Amino acid sequence: MGEHVxxxxxxxxxxxxTVARTVVGMVGGWRVAAEAESxxxxxxxxxxxxxxxxxxxxxxxxxxxxxxTRRILAADPAVVVVLLSTYALDDLPSDAASCGAVAYINKEDLTPARLRALRPVEQAG
Structure with missing residues (x-):
């Protein structure tokens, strides 16, 4: 029924x-396509x-x-990857900045507004 992310x-x-699924569901046009544990x-x-x-x-x-993140982006550079953790920004592992992710969001700050601000380009398919 139209375009979606x-x-x-x-x-x-x-x-x-579960929380992330709820937040994604609050962003119009976005949907959870899959989940992974590792x-x-x-x-x-x-x-x-x-x-x-x-x-x-x-x-x-x-x-x-x-x-x-590195492997996913090597296979498809158009994917928008956002790192999540409970770390403070200054405490992120040193290689976090070079892995290709577009942003870091502390898990406590994951909101629909933060996701909308990412504005990924629409994907075909």
Missing amino acids: DVLIVDDQRPFR GEQACAEAERVHPAVVLMDINLPGISGIEA
Whole structure:
């Protein structure tokens, strides 16, 4: 029924995925296309659903969210990846700035307005 922004939510904690799903649902035209609990699963789901936006936790079992971000962007540079964590900005791992993510949002600050501000380009399909 029209254009939408598909979102992949990646977090190893179900309660946060539930919150993130609710926040995404409050953004008009956005929908959750898939969820993942690990970095490896995030890469597989990104390949399967081709999301426009990935909400990526930094600390994941298996490969980190930072490495998963690199792999997802290597496969599809048009994806908008946003890193999420409870870290203060100054406490992010040093490689977070170079992984290709467009933004960092503290989990406490994940709101519909913050997501709308990302304005990913519309994806075909």
